[in-house]
Amino acid sequence: xxxxxxxxxxxxxxxxxxxxxxxxxxxxxxxxxxxxxxxxxxxxxxxxxxxxxxxxxxxxxxxxxxxxxxxxxxxxxxxxxxxxxxxxxxxxxxxxxxxxxxxxxxxxxxxxxxxxxxxxxxxxxxxxxxxxxxxxxxxxxxxxxxxxxxxxxxxxxxxxxxxxxxxxxxxxxxxxxxxxxxxxxxxxxxxxxxxxxxxxxxxxxxxxxxxxxxxxxxxxxxxxxxxxxxxxxxxxxxxxxxxxxxxxxxxxxxxxxxxxxxxxxxx
Numbered sequence: 001x002x003x004x005x006x007x008x009x010x011x012x013x014x015x016x017x018x019x020x021x022x023x024x025x026x027x028x029x030x031x032x033x034x035x036x037x038x039x040x041x042x043x044x045x046x047x048x049x050x051x052x053x054x055x056x057x058x059x060x061x062x063x064x065x066x067x068x069x070x071x072x073x074x075x076x077x078x079x080x081x082x083x084x085x086x087x088x089x090x091x092x093x094x095x096x097x098x099x100x101x102x103x104x105x106x107x108x109x110x111x112x113x114x115x116x117x118x119x120x121x122x123x124x125x126x127x128x129x130x131x132x133x134x135x136x137x138x139x140x141x142x143x144x145x146x147x148x149x150x151x152x153x154x155x156x157x158x159x160x161x162x163x164x165x166x167x168x169x170x171x172x173x174x175x176x177x178x179x180x181x182x183x184x185x186x187x188x189x190x191x192x193x194x195x196x197x198x199x200x201x202x203x204x205x206x207x208x209x210x211x212x213x214x215x216x217x218x219x220x221x222x223x224x225x226x227x228x229x230x231x232x233x234x235x236x237x238x239x240x241x242x243x244x245x246x247x248x249x250x251x252x253x254x255x256x257x258x259x260x261x262x263x264x265x266x267x
Contacts, residue, residue, distance in 0.1 A: 004029065004068050005201070006104070008095070009075040010041060010048060012166065013110075017073070017194045018046065024198070029065055053091045058098050066102035073197060074146075075110040078135045088138040093145060100150050106206050107146055107153040108197060113186055113213060115140045115157060119246040125209045125254045143209075152206035156196060159213035159250055163190030163265075169227035174234040181221030181238025183247040186213045189265035199259045210259075211252040214267055223267065 003026055007014045010030035018028045031051040032038050041048040051060035053076065066072075074095070078088040099107065114136040115129040123129075131137045146153045162168055168187070172178065196212045199205070221238040228235040255261040 003027065003070065006065060006069045006072040007031070007075070008051070008072060009077075009110075010037075010046070011075070012164070013161065013190060013193055014073075014075050015041075016190065017197060020194050020198060021201075029069065031060070031065055053095050055087050055090045055094075057094050062098050063102075066098070066104060069102070069104055071106045071108070071201060072099065072104050073108045073110065073201075077112075078138055088135075089141045089145065092142045096145060096149055105151060106204075107149070107151045108200055108206075109143065109146045109153060109155050110197075111139050111143050111155050111157045112136075113157050113159050113211065113248075113250045115143065116248055116250060118183075118248045120248055122249045122251060123211075124251050125211050147209075154200050154206045155209045156200070157209070157211050157213075157250070158193055159186035159188045159211075161190060161193065162187055166190070167227065167231065169224050169231060169236075170233065172224050172236040173228050173231075175236045178220075178236055178238045180247075181240075182219050184217030184249045185220055185223050185267070186217065186248065186250045187267055188212055188214050189263075189267075192263050192265050195264065196255070196259070196261060199261055203259060205258050208254055208258050210254050211250050212255065213250045213252065214263055214265075215251065216267055217249050218267065 005021060005026045005028055007018055007030045010018060010032050018030055021028050030046060030048045032048055035050045038048045038050040049061050049065045051065060114133060115131050116123050117130040117132045120130055129140055131140050143155050160168060225235040
C-alpha cells in the first residue's frame, strides 16, 4: 500500500525527488508558491497545492496538503541573499505550528552548509556551526526550531548543489581575480541529494543531523578552471599567492554511520 508524503517546495530539487518517490510507491503531495506553478504541475497529474508562507502566517489549503500525511520534506530556502530583511525564522515557525497541528509525525528539513562559518576549517556534524551570514544564522535558528519540535526531525545540510542545467562553473566563467582559490569546494550532485533523502525515509533515520557534501574537496581554482574548460567556457582566474589557512571543508560522519551512504556521482 502506498504511503502519503508531502514535499514543501516542488522546485529544482523537489520535483525530481517526487518522481523518485512516486516510482517507489509513495503518493506524493507537493506545495509551490503560486497558483500558476500549481496549475502547470497539476496538468502533469501531480497533486500540488499553492501554499504561501509569510511573516503573517500560512495561507492556502494547508489542511488538504497535510491530510493523511505522516512524513514531510521541507525544502524552502531562506531567500535572504539580497538582504531583503525577511524574517525566515518567523515564517518557518508559522509552518511548524501548522505541521504540529496535523497528522505529520516526521520531518526532514533541508538546510545548508552555510550554517558553518567560512573560517571554521574542517567540520563534521559533531562541530558547532558558527554562521557568518544572515541566511546562515537564520537557517541555524530554524534547524533548532524543528529539531526541538514535537515531531521527529532530521536536518540535512546540503553543500553547493549542481546537476541538470545547474553547473556553478557557468556563473564564474570569465571572471577575474577571484579570491579564495585555494579553499576547498563543498558540492553535491542533485542525484546524490535525492538518494540521501530517500535513504532517510526508507531507514526511518529521524532525529539526526546530516552534512551532505561530496567527500572530495579539490581547490576552487582547480575545480572551476577545469569545469569551465570542459564546458567550453572561458576559465575564471583567481588571485595568486593567497594562503589556504582560512577555509571551510564540510565532511560527514553521520552519512556512513546512520545511512551507510555512498556517493554515486563524481564532482
